[in-house]
Amino acid sequence: MTTQPPEFDRIARYFRPLAGPGALDLQDDAAVFTPPAGRELVIAADAMVAGVHFLPGDAPNLVARKLLRTNLSDLAAMGADPLGYLTTISVPRATPDAWFAAFAAGLADDQAEFGLSVLGGDCTSTPGPVSLSLTILGHVAPGEAIRRNGARVGDEIWVSGSIGDGALGLLAAQGKIADPDGFLAHRYHLPQPRLGLARAGLVQAAMDVSDGLVQDLGHLCRASDVGAEIIAADVPLSAQARAVGDLARCLTGGDDYELLLAIAPANVTAFRAHAATRGVAVTRIGVFTHAAADVRVLGPDGAQMVLGTGGWSHFT
Amino acid sequence: MTTQPPEFDRIARYFRPLAGPGALDLQDDAAVFTPPAGRELVIAADAMVAGVHFLPGDAPNLVARKLLRTNLSDLAAMGADPLGYLTTISVPRATPDAWFAAFAAGLADDQAEFGLSVLGGDCTSTPGPVSLSLTILGHVAPGEAIRRNGARVGDEIWVSGSIGDGALGLLAAQGKIADPDGFLAHRYHLPQPRLGLARAGLVQAAMDVSDGLVQDLGHLCRASDVGAEIIAADVPLSAQARAVGDLARCLTGGDDYELLLAIAPANVTAFRAHAATRGVAVTRIGVFTHAAADVRVLGPDGAQMVLGTGGWSHFT
Numbered sequence: 001m002t003t004q005p006p007e008f009d010r011i012a013r014y015f016r017p018l019a020g021p022g023a024l025d026l027q028d029d030a031a032v033f034t035p036p037a038g039r040e041l042v043i044a045a046d047a048m049v050a051g052v053h054f055l056p057g058d059a060p061n062l063v064a065r066k067l068l069r070t071n072l073s074d075l076a077a078m079g080a081d082p083l084g085y086l087t088t089i090s091v092p093r094a095t096p097d098a099w100f101a102a103f104a105a106g107l108a109d110d111q112a113e114f115g116l117s118v119l120g121g122d123c124t125s126t127p128g129p130v131s132l133s134l135t136i137l138g139h140v141a142p143g144e145a146i147r148r149n150g151a152r153v154g155d156e157i158w159v160s161g162s163i164g165d166g167a168l169g170l171l172a173a174q175g176k177i178a179d180p181d182g183f184l185a186h187r188y189h190l191p192q193p194r195l196g197l198a199r200a201g202l203v204q205a206a207m208d209v210s211d212g213l214v215q216d217l218g219h220l221c222r223a224s225d226v227g228a229e230i231i232a233a234d235v236p237l238s239a240q241a242r243a244v245g246d247l248a249r250c251l252t253g254g255d256d257y258e259l260l261l262a263i264a265p266a267n268v269t270a271f272r273a274h275a276a277t278r279g280v281a282v283t284r285i286g287v288f289t290h291a292a293a294d295v296r297v298l299g300p301d302g303a304q305m306v307l308g309t310g311g312w313s314h315f316t
Numbered sequence: 317m318t319t320q321p322p323e324f325d326r327i328a329r330y331f332r333p334l335a336g337p338g339a340l341d342l343q344d345d346a347a348v349f350t351p352p353a354g355r356e357l358v359i360a361a362d363a364m365v366a367g368v369h370f371l372p373g374d375a376p377n378l379v380a381r382k383l384l385r386t387n388l389s390d391l392a393a394m395g396a397d398p399l400g401y402l403t404t405i406s407v408p409r410a411t412p413d414a415w416f417a418a419f420a421a422g423l424a425d426d427q428a429e430f431g432l433s434v435l436g437g438d439c440t441s442t443p444g445p446v447s448l449s450l451t452i453l454g455h456v457a458p459g460e461a462i463r464r465n466g467a468r469v470g471d472e473i474w475v476s477g478s479i480g481d482g483a484l485g486l487l488a489a490q491g492k493i494a495d496p497d498g499f500l501a502h503r504y505h506l507p508q509p510r511l512g513l514a515r516a517g518l519v520q521a522a523m524d525v526s527d528g529l530v531q532d533l534g535h536l537c538r539a540s541d542v543g544a545e546i547i548a549a550d551v552p553l554s555a556q557a558r559a560v561g562d563l564a565r566c567l568t569g570g571d572d573y574e575l576l577l578a579i580a581p582a583n584v585t586a587f588r589a590h591a592a593t594r595g596v597a598v599t600r601i602g603v604f605t606h607a608a609a610d611v612r613v614l615g616p617d618g619a620q621m622v623l624g625t626g627g628w629s630h631f632t
């Protein structure tokens with residue numbers, strides 16, 4: 001009688017209950033599913049590494065939810081609806097069952113909240129830090145995926161939610177700044193994917209803000225061959241972020257997972273009404289300009305702000 | 317003028333040339349594609365970590381090809397045809413451009429060989445070993461995906477290629493055993509996905525052998541609720557593996573990436589003819605039995621062999 005190594009028992013115990021249609025109970029080499037009729041598929045993958053994308057001591061259920069939510073945020077940026085996901089989990093050999101139980105519980109919570117299920121994945125050991133990846137699948141009406149390259153000169157620059165909480169939340173989670181009500185750390189640990197906000201016909205271009213507002217706005221400008229001018233004072237900050245008072249960090253820090261959107265002036269009224277129906281605060285922060293790929297941030301005195309860094313980089 | 321961090325330049329330089337239809341030049345938050353009309357989609361994801369799944373000194377182009385091929389092997393097991401893939405790459409900050417160039421060159425070689433292209437992914441830093449993931453997408457005619465649960469008592473057990481080269485190849489690559497012509501190390505570094513071999517109508521069940529023949533046969537038996545009896549002397553070994561003479565390691569070691577198949581007696585002639593047209597050697601090694609989930613390996617003396625380990629485990 002052959003026995004199964006522990007990874008198979010763990011997959012059966014913790015992940016099989018999360019499996020949805022097509023996952024074949026996670027018992028086969030791959031998942032098989034029929035794409036939704038008449039829809040295009042949208043797919044993205046992200047990696048998360050302990051000590052880089054999350055703190056080694058972060059609760060496994062929050063790590064799982066952040067992994068799923070950062071990928072859902074990519075679907076939100078494209079105007080897509082969630083369908084399913086695959087995840088690979090590489091952890092030290094001594095990782096206890098409780099870690100897997102908590103990780104799976106986090107996925108279960110967000111599967112219920114966002115309406116998707118696991119299709120497959122892999123579970124391996126690593127001699128290094130916990131290393132995760134997640135591939136997310138979504139769907140969108142043909143031709144209605146929102147891209148980064150559709151912004152035009154004169155379109156307004158809008159963002160969802162508040163900017164900078166994620167970067168400040170990292171400092172709070174590290175105990176480097178005060179966070180009396182825990183709001184900032186919560187925003188770092190549990191981003192809110194803005195699904196349903198970006199919709200074709202209302203939005204010219206969109207992306208999610210993951211590496212810092214200024215850097216990401218630069219990416220959108222390069223893709224659209226336009227420039228951008230934003231008013232620092234108009235960038236929405238939470239009350240908690242205002243209390244910290246580090247505007248430059250808010251403008252350049254990562255981990256917001258809010259949407260950055262290009263809205264044609266003629267669509268602003270309809271877009272704001274749509275955002276209201278979704279219950280998402282949206283704020284105009286500037287305008288796209290002719291100055292190709294140049295992002296200008298105007299400070300309180302009307303002069304261009306000089307920001308120390310353009311945003312997060314893995315390799316500088 | 318904002319500048320881009322190096323990861324974006326690397327994606328543009330090394331990975332954008334690999335992007336296919338739907339990848340949107342890797343410039344957006346996600347890829348968008350239209351599924352092949354009238355087909356089911358097949359999707360799987362695997363992780364590979366330096367020091368676990370490959371040797372830290374392995375050439376990056378071979379690591380990339382092994383990453384892609386082990387996932388193609390999953391498609392092969394399901395009887396699916398390749399469509400595209402996403403990959404996440406987490407490497408130490410000091411990783412030079414040459415590593416990315418070689419890694420991308422390996423992907424380019426196998427994209428050409430197997431007819432698929434990259435749809436997306438992620439590139440991050442890690443304080444630990446190189447950690448990779450790949451999600452592969454394929455397609456199959458509706459209802460024709462091959463599963464693990466279709467083996468029936470009396471079906472014959474067949475394998476493709478030769479068994480054990482991967483496990484011996486790891487030892488060879490580590491300099492622990494002789495490998496005069498480099499064949500064994502080559503088999504470890506560059507598995508051969510057996511795409512097109514498993515086809516509905518000819519094959520009752522299939523899976524790829526990645527964790528060791530005996531362990532993987534156990535998985536297939538559990539899924540099909542049957543037992544298995546194989547004749548050790550009938551398991552196909554390469555001449556190089558025979559020269560090493562470690563039969564137990566060949567039967568239980570991982571990294572074969574050959575297919576394990578259940579063939580109904582009535583289909584054997586047609587299956588062999590099909591394999592011949594694909595240019596793949598196939599060998600009958602035993603039969604599925606009533607003994608649920610029990611895998612018996614009969615040795616040269618006709619007695620059941622006692623094998624020291626059932627196969628690779630990440631956590632024991």
